[in-house]
Amino acid sequence: MLRHRIKKFFDRRPQGPKLQPIYYHSRISSENSFFLDLSAQPGCSHNYTWGVIQAGNSAKALGIPRISVLEFGVAGGNGLIALEKISERVSTHYDVGIDVYGFDTGIGLPQPEDYRDLPDILCQGDFPMNVGLLRQRLTKARLFLGLVEETIAEFIQSRPAPVAFISFDMDFYSSTMQGFKLLEAADTILLPRVYCFFDDVFACGDFNGERLAISDFNASHLTRKISHIYGLQYFLPNGMGNGMLWDKYYMAYIFDHAHYGKNLVGPRTMDLEPK
Numbered sequence: 001m002l003r004h005r006i007k008k009f010f011d012r013r014p015q016g017p018k019l020q021p022i023y024y025h026s027r028i029s030s031e032n033s034f035f036l037d038l039s040a041q042p043g044c045s046h047n048y049t050w051g052v053i054q055a056g057n058s059a060k061a062l063g064i065p066r067i068s069v070l071e072f073g074v075a076g077g078n079g080l081i082a083l084e085k086i087s088e089r090v091s092t093h094y095d096v097g098i099d100v101y102g103f104d105t106g107i108g109l110p111q112p113e114d115y116r117d118l119p120d121i122l123c124q125g126d127f128p129m130n131v132g133l134l135r136q137r138l139t140k141a142r143l144f145l146g147l148v149e150e151t152i153a154e155f156i157q158s159r160p161a162p163v164a165f166i167s168f169d170m171d172f173y174s175s176t177m178q179g180f181k182l183l184e185a186a187d188t189i190l191l192p193r194v195y196c197f198f199d200d201v202f203a204c205g206d207f208n209g210e211r212l213a214i215s216d217f218n219a220s221h222l223t224r225k226i227s228h229i230y231g232l233q234y235f236l237p238n239g240m241g242n243g244m245l246w247d248k249y250y251m252a253y254i255f256d257h258a259h260y261g262k263n264l265v266g267p268r269t270m271d272l273e274p275k
């Protein structure tokens with residue numbers, strides 16, 4: 001009998017992921033139901049899902065018909081394949097074209113330059129790519145092979161659609177700093193706010209790796225800054241805000257972008273509550 005009553009109690013409780021977020025954030029929470037649906041699709045439950053959705057949604061709100069999404073550091077290619085799959089669905093949902101790019105040496109990590117590249121846990125040749133195999137599996141993503149310090153210039157010169165999402169996963173301080181050259185580019189190839197995923201912010205402290213790269217970038221730029229997206233987990237569907245994933249999401253703010261100040265939300269009211 002008691003067992004029956006306990007079961008009834010749990011059956012009556014609403015299921016976690018279907019609940020509302022703890023707080024509502026007009027930009028973030030509005031996409032929660034699509035986020036839940038997409039995460040349930042085969043191959044689309046990934047660290048990048050939320051960021052690509054926000055990128056597509058931003059482009060739609062700004063009236064930009066085509067965007068680019070990037071992965072810096074591809075290794076075997078699992079992340080890039082997921083990025084392709086997610087982008088395809090997000091593109092259809094928002095009716096925004098999405099180009100997918102991957103950047104990697106193809107032969108694994110370069111030689112660490114100094115202590116900032118975490119030489120105690122990373123070494124030259126870590127995470128090589130099987131280029132032929134990956135190319136067979138990719139459907140549309142373009143690979144830029146070589147040191148990012150060389151390929152990023154080629155990418156910028158190719159005048160890509162504005163970059164809206166970047167995964168930084170090159171492990172090193174030095175490589176991440178090179179990747180940041182993209183955030184110095186003309187505003188025509190960037191969205192005013194670029195969603196960034198930093199995979200390695202738990203592998204380092206404040207004075208090495210990706211965290212040091214972020215603070216050095218911020219210290220040397222006045223009108224372009226990278227900031228953690230604070231409290232993101234509270235605006236996600238209840239039950240999905242757990243896990244370290246949400247502490248890896250940052251935003252690159254391009255304050256000098258021609259469209260930075262375009263309002264995306266519209267006028268709202270905060271009326272007095274009835275007595």
Ligand SMILES: C[S@@+](CC[C@H](N)C(=O)[O-])C[C@H]1O[C@@H](n2cnc3c(N)ncnc32)[C@H](O)[C@@H]1O
Nearest residue numbers: 073075079104105108109127147148169170175
């Ligand atoms: C941890 S792996 C990436 C894993 C991948 N994002 C995934 O989710 O499957 C890091 C990659 O960064 C690449 N990398 C690091 N520094 C680089 C540089 N300066 N230029 C190009 N690629 C670099 C390495 O070749 C390595 O494959």
